Amino acid sequence: MSDVKQEAATVAPTVAVMDQLPDASIQGQSPLFHADLATVAKNGPKTGGVTFKEEALMGQITLRLNAENAEQLKAAEKALGVALPTQPLTSVVKGEVSVRWMSPDEWLIVVPGLKAFEVESALHAELSGHYQVVNISGGWTIFKLSGANVVDVLKKSTIVDVHPSVFPVGKVVSTTFAKSSAIIRRSGESEFELVVRRSFSDYLWLWIQDASREFGLVVEA
Amino acid sequence: MFYIYCPYCGEHREEEEFHNHGQAHIERPADPDSCTDEEWGNYMFFRKSPKGLHHEIWDHVAGCRKFFNVTRDTVTYEIKEVYKMGEQPKVVAE
Numbered sequence: 001m002s003d004v005k006q007e008a009a010t011v012a013p014t015v016a017v018m019d020q021l022p023d024a025s026i027q028g029q030s031p032l033f034h035a036d037l038a039t040v041a042k043n044g045p046k047t048g049g050v051t052f053k054e055e056a057l058m059g060q061i062t063l064r065l066n067a068e069n070a071e072q073l074k075a076a077e078k079a080l081g082v083a084l085p086t087q088p089l090t091s092v093v094k095g096e097v098s099v100r101w102m103s104p105d106e107w108l109i110v111v112p113g114l115k116a117f118e119v120e121s122a123l124h125a126e127l128s129g130h131y132q133v134v135n136i137s138g139g140w141t142i143f144k145l146s147g148a149n150v151v152d153v154l155k156k157s158t159i160v161d162v163h164p165s166v167f168p169v170g171k172v173v174s175t176t177f178a179k180s181s182a183i184i185r186r187s188g189e190s191e192f193e194l195v196v197r198r199s200f201s202d203y204l205w206l207w208i209q210d211a212s213r214e215f216g217l218v219v220e221a
Numbered sequence: 222m223f224y225i226y227c228p229y230c231g232e233h234r235e236e237e238e239f240h241n242h243g244q245a246h247i248e249r250p251a252d253p254d255s256c257t258d259e260e261w262g263n264y265m266f267f268r269k270s271p272k273g274l275h276h277e278i279w280d281h282v283a284g285c286r287k288f289f290n291v292t293r294d295t296v297t298y299e300i301k302e303v304y305k306m307g308e309q310p311k312v313v314a315e
Contacts, residue, residue, distance in 0.1 A: 088231045088285075103285040104229050159235045166232075173230075174284050176237055181283055 015124055019117040020135060021057070028113065030056035031141045031201035041221035048216025049149030052208055055142035059116025060195070061109040062102075063123060064132040072127060079122040080109065091172045091185055100172040100185060100195075108183065108195065113137065141201050145208070146191040149215035154192065156211045158184065162192075178207040225279065226303045229287040238283035244268045245276040245290045272296060274314040 021028060032054050065072040067086050077083045082094040084107050091100045096115060100108040111119050116137055123133045145153065154162045157178045161167060172185045180203065183195035196204050209217060223236040250256045250264055269275070275295050280288050292301040292312045301312040 088229065103287060106285075159237055174286075175234070176283050 015133075017117070017120055017124065017135075020137060021059075021113050021116065024114060028057045030054060031198040032056070032205055035202070035205060037219055038221040041219045044219050045216060046218060048147065048212075048218040050145060050147040050153055050208075050212035050215050051150075051218045051220055052205075052212070053144040053146075053220040054205075055144055055193070057113040058137070058142055059111045059113045059119065059135070060137045060140050061111070061116060061120055061123070062132070062134050062136050063107045063109055064105050065127065066130065067105055069129070072129060072131060075126040075128070076123065079126040080119065089171050089173055091170050093187075100183060102172075102174060102183070110142070110195075139198050140195050141198055143194040143196060143201075143204065143208070144187075144191065145194065146188065147215070147218070148190060149212070150190050150192060152215060153208065153211045154184075157207065158182070160184070162186070164189070178204060178211075180204060223298070223300065225291070225300065227281045227284060227287070228289050228303050228305050229285045230281065234281070234284060238281060240280045240282045242278040242280055242288070245278045270295075271314070274301065274312065276310050 037054055063076065063084075065076065067073065067084075073084055073086070080097055080099065082092050082097055082099060084099055085092050085101045088101060088104070091098060093099075096112050097119070098110045100110070102108050109119065116135055120133055120135050127133070151162055158175055160173050160175045167173075167186055169186050169188060172183060174181065174183045176182075177184070177194065177196070180196065180200040182204075185193045185195075187193050194204075223239075224233050225236060225239055226233050247264070250260060253261060256264075273294060273296060275293055277291050277293060278288055279291050280286070288306055290304050290306065290308070290310065292304075292310050293299070294301060302310065304310060
């Protein structure tokens with residue numbers, strides 16, 4: 001925070017980083033691996049009010065720095081290829097990289113799983129001073145909900161108002177979702193991305209099936 | 222239920238997203254070793270419970286996870302103001 005004195009590191013910091021997903025030949029298992037969504041998608045209905053897709057095995061990186069430090073903002077932009085959104089509750093997407101505002105000094109960066117190490121290393125290479133970069137890919141997964149009735153399902157599940165007048169495309173909120181929590185981003189008129197905790201993903205998958213039953217749930221693999 | 226304005230997110234959210242951390246502006250004694258037991262006890266254990274204006278710390282736990290201060294009337298439950306950490310309240314009891 002701005003009221004905390006931040007001194008530039010006098011020695012080059014040594015940060016232990018590890019490539020958690022070295023190449024695609026090692027089979028990754030998403031938190032919903034056991035649900036076998038590919039088979040559910042194949043055998044399930046093809047039309048309905050709500051479409052569910054797990055964006056499995058994406059790379060998630062949490063970045064913390066001082067948003068009032070122009071040098072750090074510039075370094076992060078150089079590493080990511082896109083400027084950090086400094087307006088509260090906003091997000092930016094450029095190519096394969098998306099950045100969500102989480103807090104005045106925190107952002108969530110989402111990239112394809114195999115790119116996570118590259119982006120993490122680039123951030124460490126560019127940034128200096130008091131900052132934090134952590135690969136949190138293993139702790140979270142992303143659900144994509146879309147369809148004509150997606151707003152109806154969200155209304156049952158979360159306490160935030162998702163009306164387009166107060167929740168436009170690109171807005172991001174961290175909030176409660178079905179007694180759990182989620183980072184909800186509106187990625188389209190009737191399309192939302194939920195970043196949810198790995199340990200809650202099975203519960204939320206069951207919740208979403210139940211909440212969207214009356215509208216018809218289509219699963220995409 | 223409160224509808225609380227988070228000064229960091231810049232919008233109102235429901236109380237469910239927040240957690241109350243009690244009385245605000247409690248100053249830790251600068252030199253605990255030179256405190257009397259009474260001074261330390263007052264700092265550690267004694268809290269105000271006013272009927273009327275009260276300054277409280279709240280945490281936006283489900284949102285941006287930042288702490289901030291709220292001035293609230295404990296009689297009417299009306300939130301008079303919300304201000305960031307490190308700031309002083311504008312609305313104070315007479």
